[in-house]
Amino acid sequence: MASIDIAAIHKSYGSIPVLHGVDLTIRDGEFVVLVGPSGCGKSTLLRMIAGLEEISAGEIHIGGVCVNDLQPKDRDIAMVFQSYALYPHMSVADNMSYSLRLRRAAKEVIAGKIATAATTLGLENLLQRRPRALSGGQRQRVAMGRAIVRAPKAFLFDEPLSNLDARLREQMRGEIKRLHLRLGATSIYVTHDQIEAMTLADRIVAMNAGLVQQVGSPLDLYARPANLFVAGFIGSPAMNMFEGTYRAHGAGFAVITKDGAAIPLGRAYPCEDGTSVTVGIRPEHVAISSAGGVAAPVDLVEPTGFGTILHLRAFGTDLKAFTLERQTVRVGENLPVALPPERLHLFDAQGIRLG
Amino acid sequence: MGRIHDQGPAEVHEEVTTASLTATRRSTPVLRRLAVASEPYLYSAPAVILIAAVMLVPLALGFSYAFRDVKLLDPFSGGFVGLDHFRELMGDKTFFRALKNTVFWAGASVVLQFSFGLILALLLDRPFRGRAIAQALVFLPWAVPSFLSGLNWAWMFNPVIGPIPHWLFALGLADAPDNILSDPHNAMWGPIIANVWWGIPFFAITLLAALQAIPRDLYEAASIDGANAFQRFRSITLPFLAPTIAITILLRTVWIANFADLIVVMTNGGPADRTQIVASYIFTQAFRRLDFGYASAIAVVLLILLMAYALLIVLLRQSLLKRA
Amino acid sequence: MTRRFILGTIAHRLAILAYVAVALFPLYWLLKVSVTPNDLLYSEGVRMWPSRTSFEHYAFVLEHSDFPKFFKNSVIVSASTAFIVTILASLAGYALSRFAFRGKYWIVVLMLLTQMFPLVMLVAPIFKMLAPLGLTNSLTGLVVVYVAFNVPFATFLMQSFFDGIPKDLEEAAMIDGATRFRAFRQIILPLTLPGIAATLGFVFTAAWSELLFALMLISGVDASTFPVGLLTFVSKFSVDFGQMMAAGVMALIPACLFFLLIQRYLVQGLTAGAVKG
Numbered sequence: 001m002a003s004i005d006i007a008a009i010h011k012s013y014g015s016i017p018v019l020h021g022v023d024l025t026i027r028d029g030e031f032v033v034l035v036g037p038s039g040c041g042k043s044t045l046l047r048m049i050a051g052l053e054e055i056s057a058g059e060i061h062i063g064g065v066c067v068n069d070l071q072p073k074d075r076d077i078a079m080v081f082q083s084y085a086l087y088p089h090m091s092v093a094d095n096m097s098y099s100l101r102l103r104r105a106a107k108e109v110i111a112g113k114i115a116t117a118a119t120t121l122g123l124e125n126l127l128q129r130r131p132r133a134l135s136g137g138q139r140q141r142v143a144m145g146r147a148i149v150r151a152p153k154a155f156l157f158d159e160p161l162s163n164l165d166a167r168l169r170e171q172m173r174g175e176i177k178r179l180h181l182r183l184g185a186t187s188i189y190v191t192h193d194q195i196e197a198m199t200l201a202d203r204i205v206a207m208n209a210g211l212v213q214q215v216g217s218p219l220d221l222y223a224r225p226a227n228l229f230v231a232g233f234i235g236s237p238a239m240n241m242f243e244g245t246y247r248a249h250g251a252g253f254a255v256i257t258k259d260g261a262a263i264p265l266g267r268a269y270p271c272e273d274g275t276s277v278t279v280g281i282r283p284e285h286v287a288i289s290s291a292g293g294v295a296a297p298v299d300l301v302e303p304t305g306f307g308t309i310l311h312l313r314a315f316g317t318d319l320k321a322f323t324l325e326r327q328t329v330r331v332g333e334n335l336p337v338a339l340p341p342e343r344l345h346l347f348d349a350q351g352i353r354l355g
Numbered sequence: 356m357g358r359i360h361d362q363g364p365a366e367v368h369e370e371v372t373t374a375s376l377t378a379t380r381r382s383t384p385v386l387r388r389l390a391v392a393s394e395p396y397l398y399s400a401p402a403v404i405l406i407a408a409v410m411l412v413p414l415a416l417g418f419s420y421a422f423r424d425v426k427l428l429d430p431f432s433g434g435f436v437g438l439d440h441f442r443e444l445m446g447d448k449t450f451f452r453a454l455k456n457t458v459f460w461a462g463a464s465v466v467l468q469f470s471f472g473l474i475l476a477l478l479l480d481r482p483f484r485g486r487a488i489a490q491a492l493v494f495l496p497w498a499v500p501s502f503l504s505g506l507n508w509a510w511m512f513n514p515v516i517g518p519i520p521h522w523l524f525a526l527g528l529a530d531a532p533d534n535i536l537s538d539p540h541n542a543m544w545g546p547i548i549a550n551v552w553w554g555i556p557f558f559a560i561t562l563l564a565a566l567q568a569i570p571r572d573l574y575e576a577a578s579i580d581g582a583n584a585f586q587r588f589r590s591i592t593l594p595f596l597a598p599t600i601a602i603t604i605l606l607r608t609v610w611i612a613n614f615a616d617l618i619v620v621m622t623n624g625g626p627a628d629r630t631q632i633v634a635s636y637i638f639t640q641a642f643r644r645l646d647f648g649y650a651s652a653i654a655v656v657l658l659i660l661l662m663a664y665a666l667l668i669v670l671l672r673q674s675l676l677k678r679a
Numbered sequence: 680m681t682r683r684f685i686l687g688t689i690a691h692r693l694a695i696l697a698y699v700a701v702a703l704f705p706l707y708w709l710l711k712v713s714v715t716p717n718d719l720l721y722s723e724g725v726r727m728w729p730s731r732t733s734f735e736h737y738a739f740v741l742e743h744s745d746f747p748k749f750f751k752n753s754v755i756v757s758a759s760t761a762f763i764v765t766i767l768a769s770l771a772g773y774a775l776s777r778f779a780f781r782g783k784y785w786i787v788v789l790m791l792l793t794q795m796f797p798l799v800m801l802v803a804p805i806f807k808m809l810a811p812l813g814l815t816n817s818l819t820g821l822v823v824v825y826v827a828f829n830v831p832f833a834t835f836l837m838q839s840f841f842d843g844i845p846k847d848l849e850e851a852a853m854i855d856g857a858t859r860f861r862a863f864r865q866i867i868l869p870l871t872l873p874g875i876a877a878t879l880g881f882v883f884t885a886a887w888s889e890l891l892f893a894l895m896l897i898s899g900v901d902a903s904t905f906p907v908g909l910l911t912f913v914s915k916f917s918v919d920f921g922q923m924m925a926a927g928v929m930a931l932i933p934a935c936l937f938f939l940l941i942q943r944y945l946v947q948g949l950t951a952g953a954v955k956g
Binding site: 392394395396398399401402403405406407408409410411412413414416417420425427474475478479483489491492493494495496497498499500501502503504506507508510511515516517518552555606609613615616619620634635637638641642647650651654657658661665 | 701
Binding site: 050051052071072073077078079081082083085086087088089098099102103146150 | 858
């Protein structure tokens with residue numbers, strides 16, 4: 001196991017820049033998730049760590065060793081691909097032992113390592129099968145088995161669950177997390193799914209447009225998103241956002257919306273009176289109570305079984321609220337809606353978090 | 356873990372032994388970059404070098420021969436003669452007849468091959484019992500080496516040993532059971548028929564592949580809309596096939612125009628050079644008269660004509676694309 | 680409706696039958712004459728099948744002529760060409776399939792161009808180039824020329840087969856510890872066996888049938904390939920039709936065999952070109 005240092009990494013394809021300078025340190029044994037929309041550069045970064053892409057500028061160190069000039073085969077890392085990339089003409093056992101056979105390891109050593117990995121992943125009965133005779137989940141486990149057998153310095157995962165259906169994805173997520181608890185391996189995991197990021201990560205690296213937007217624990221990103229991108233990307237249903245002006249209001253401060261409504265703030269924020277700001281509040285924090293709320297008409301009701309998503313119109317904007325209480329309200333009726341000040345997030349005109 | 360050194364095309368292997376955490380702004384070093392960048396060239400080099408040596412170099416050489424007197428049997432030949440060959444060419448009646456023959460040969464061959472090939476492809480498009488066998492048998496002529504196809508048909512046209520002259524006579528299409536290949540007016544048909552027999556499978560296979568790529572539900576939708584077989588052919592099959600047809604015909608025409616094997620085998624360009632096409636004329640000049648200079652001059656003219664044809668196609672495509 | 684269907688089906692089958700008959704008749708005739716004994720050859724010229732069959736022509740061709748030598752030469756040349764072309768085309772096709780590099784455009788253009796212009800133009804210069812190297816009248820010279828002629832088409836063929844194999848297979852192998860070349864050999868090539876078979880078949884057939892360059896470059900009987908041998912036979916002994924046809928039938932055998940093997944892949948390959956592992 002090893003730590004990974006990524007320093008000032010830039011990547012361009014020809015004259016088109018894709019990564020604009022990424023600095024990141026991944027601690028030994030940590031599970032870091034790179035998350036972001038398609039094209040943000042997360043897969044490119046992962047592939048640069050693996051050695052499958054050239055580094056345009058900057059350095060990558062694995063376990064203290066600079067790997068810029070090392071071929072993938074010499075970096076001692078293992079990768080799990082989105083499409084599993086199992087060798088179709090080899091059995092499961094041969095797939096998992098390929099790397100060991102390349103290094104001319106002894107037969108008994110190989111057999112032992114395969115047996116251990118197979119037991120860990122529940123593949124004992126599948127060792128002689130070909131990949132095409134396996135289900136999606138089984139293939140993914142073989143791909144992980146192939147990685148585990150190597151006992152590498154780090155594991156790289158490139159959207160491994162994207163090809164699975166929703167139910168299987170849930171199941172495999174748990175298995176990956178359990179595996180990490182058991183092996184304690186340094187892992188870098190790329191996904192576009194924020195739920196996977198939140199549930200699996202020790203730390204999340206949110207990326208967008210070739211830049212790191214925020215690095216922190218899942219709860220950090222959830223409770224204190226550093227900018228509008230992270231605020232809108234993490235959490236489902238997505239955070240409500242609307243624009244207004246920060247003004248002194250009564251004894252304290254408030255955000256005045258476009259239609260003149262005042263949303264009271266619990267404290268002062270580090271910006272000047274009259275600044276344009278964006279206010280954010282998560283649907284699950286929108287208070288639907290009977291006391292002191294603004295009457296908001298209901299546009300749409302989406303029951304999810306677990307809770308209900310309500311689409312409302314309030315404060316001059318469309319607002320989504322999520323509540324666990326059983327709702328009998330119908331479209332067109334009014335509900336009292338309040339925005340608890342301690343749950344508000346304020347972002348300046350550039351989208352950066354205020355306070 | 357041991358290190359494996361496998362001698363592949365791109366085997367520059369660098370190892371960094373010092374651990375340094377100073378983040379200097381550097382990228383993958385030059386040597387490794389060079390190794391990675393040269394990989395594709397190393398893989399493709401053997402093929403490219405061979406092609407360049409065996410095809411490009413002679414092309415250039417041949418071009419130079421057109422302006423020199425190069426006769427294989429004359430050890431003193433090789434001198435520069437400028438445009439002499441071309442002047443001779445301008446007055447060469449055989450050459451001009453060869454030009455005409457090339458057009459007739461290519462035109463008739465392509466039209467017949469395409470038509471019969473299309474019909475065959477349409478017949479094979481729908482599954483039926485015995486289709487696999489029928490397909491294999493019907494595509495068999497393509498497996499026959501072209502020279503054998505030529506000889507085979509030449510023998511069939513020969514009244515001594517073949518049935519065709521007798522059948523033509525019996526059907527009243529000929530005055531006497533003569534060898535069509537000896538008839539100066541109709542000799543060209545011999546190689547054409549052999550060419551059609553041999554070439555139908557190619558068109559049929561290409562068109563069949565294109566037909567099978569048409570999504571079936573389009574036909575079903577059209578049926579529901581009320582179209583009969585002919586209307587479905589016109590409004591679905593033809594538009595889908597059009598690009599394939601266009602490309603195949605254009606490329607095939609060039610290829611057939613230059614396909615000299617059958618003519619050399621069946622008539623040798625005769626009787627009296629009446630079935631020569633430009634390509635076979637080049638060959639007979641080079642092979643029989645061993646006059647490389649003259650042969651190369653004809654080749655140069657052929658190349659110019661081909662480039663003009665290619666240019667025409669490109670312009671046609673541009674104008675079609677503009678209209679679309 | 681049913682009657683129209685039946686009529687349509689009958690017409691369809693008849694048409695197919697007609698095509699099969701036309702396709703097979705020349706070959707049938709070849710076979711027929713080859714087994715017609717000499718004394719019946721001219722008297723029974725136009726009969727569909729001789730009253731008496733005999734294999735005397737085959738015996739003669741095999742024992743008293745140079746045809747076995749011609750056959751052997753053709754097999755050597757065609758097999759060597761097929762083998763070497765497949766190797767070169769696999770390497771080049773792999774490069775075209777996997778890499779994006781600046782020279783790629785020019786290599787593709789080069790290969791396309793070579794498919795376009797008439798090879799017969801090169802007959803004279805190639806002769807003059809090979810003569811001082813001692814490669815005229817030699818099987819080696821033929822192989823060199825044939826390999827160069829067939830590599831472009833074979834490269835495109837192999838490229839389309841490689842395109843059907845996902846790139847992350849090599850990447851997984853490289854991460855597992857293989858160099859790219861090793862991954863190419865151990866992982867990718869085994870998955871393109873159908874493509875390799877198709878390429879071998881195509882090139883073998885093409886080399887087997889090549890006439891003009893063989894005619895030009897080979898002058899001696901010892902190095903003659905089958906087409907050349909057959910033609911010289913024809914021109915020298917233009918009366919011995921039975922023997923010539925027997926030789927013709929024997930010339931067919933390898934080509935037809937290969938064709939029947941690969942014809943499955945032809946339509947498949949032309950339609951999709953994708954190999955699902």
